[in-house]
Amino acid sequence: MKYETNPPDAASLMLSARSFGNYDLPGALADLIDNSIQAGAHEITLTCRYNDGDPEIRIRDDGHGLSGRELREAMRPASSNPLTERSPDDLGRFGWGMKSASFSQCARLTVLSRQDSELTGCVWDLADVDAWRMGVLDDHEIAATASPELLVTDGVEVVWSNCDRLSENNTITQSEFNALIAHAGNQLGLVFHRYLAGEVRGKRLTVRLNGRKIEALDPFYRDHEATQQLEPEPLKIAGCTIDIQPFILPHYSKLLPNQYDQLGGEEGFLRNQGFYLYRNHRLIISGTWFRLLRHGELSQLVRVRVDIPNALDHVWKITIDKSDAQLPAALRNRLRQLVEGLRRRSSRVYRSRGGRLDRPGTTSVWSRHARGGEVRYAINREHPVIEALLDTGDDKQRQTASAALKIIEQAFPVAAFGQDTMREPDAIHQTLADPIAFRADLSAALPLLLMQVDGDFTALEKLLRITEPWCEAWGATESVLKEKGWINA
Secondary structure (H helix, E strand, O other), rough: OOOOOOOOOHHHHHHHHHHOOOOOOOHHHHHHHHHHHOOOEEEEEEEEEEEHHOOEEEEEEOOOOOOOHHHHHHHHOOOOOOOOOOOOOOOOOOOOOHHHHHHOOOOOEEEEEOOOOOOEEEEEOOOOOOOOOOOOOOHHHHHHHHHHHHOOOOEEEEEEOOOOOOOOOOOOEEEEEHHHHHHHHHHHHOOOOOOOHOOOOOOOOOOEEEOOOOOOOOOOOOOOOOOEEEEOEEEEOOOOEEEEEEEEOHHHHHOOOOHHHHHHHHHHHHHHOEEEEOOOOOEEEEEEEOOOOOOOOOOOEEEEEEOOHHHHHHHHHOOOOOOOOOOOOHHHHHHHHHHHHHHHHHHHHHOOOOOOOOOOOOOEEEEEEEOEEEEEEEOOOOHHHHHHHHHOOOOOOHHHHHHHHHHHHOOHHHHHHHHHHHHHHHHHHOOOOOOOHHHHHHHHHHHHHHOOOOHHHHHHHHHOOOOOOOHHHHHHHHHHHHOOOOOOO
């Protein structure tokens, strides 16, 4: 058998690199930030300009920079072997990251570097890559392209121009661009929150987006006193350790509206429950159960941090864009047991927020009557909403309302409730899990309640503090009253 070289067509391969992985703008920026972290950067500056519909994006760091030889090597497609053993803190893998991430967003990639006062610059332009033609900038071109900061401080600056992938039809409005950049900032605050908070390497990473410092967004809200940090569990696989750390987030009644919105993100609590997979402290996947559990109301407060080393990339099948992975079969049974236990603990948080009949000084919705060895539950006619309902309208309307309450009481499903409490007590979920619905129901009840206290806002606040269900979620109740200006903010 004879052998002959059969290299790929340069233009075809480089254009194909635009579709490697499943990059969006935050994912592409995160891949470049990985390189900056690997280069020892303390501060990374992202500059995103609309430029009258021809956007330009710059990513500059203050790391150790690259020599001319190192820059040429970094610009070479597939510049590293994914099977090569790497340092434990290496965030890369395939050697495609900078190129594929950049081309997913732009058609012209310029990389400038300063190391020990030596400036170098290279360009890949997808309009002119035949025969692997890579542009090498001279001193004048570098001086005209680089930011003033790079000309005097070591580091690397990546410039994306001809950003034709920021929108589907290669046109983007100013407002669309601004929304895209704001979303990217929020996502980067989540992906790198452990670096931004100073948890890694004993130093705090600073990332600025158009001059604004990106704040760390901790998805586990560890600073909140009501967050439950459960027992960690190390698991061994392929000779390496995976660290599992479960958390139960606070019930919404313990959170301010802005805190709830931040923790819920753009898609809400229900979507963001589950595993948060980190590779070298960098978030890879968020809000997945790996098909071990369905996303449900009772488990929406559960979030599990999973830390894996880069030595297990092949086991977890980390994708080139570092946005997806597959749960190894060896861990599936143990993690299924873990999440079932966590679901029960999460459900107890909601159950503990439900109605209670044994709380002194509180007006309950239900009352319990025990007599002659028999127990009966009845709707409390002295609850202010029930009382207002029974006092509204003429005699016929009041009689109808009273009859409706009696029907509800008499039709209480005692047998089914008893069976459920015996078989699946942790599955019973009767309280509102959605603060938006809670606030809407409170707003609907407020006119009735205000009538009960003759329009006295101070008396209304006192009433709500001792009345179910609002006293059980006072933070959410108080925020509604403040928004209406009925109590002092």
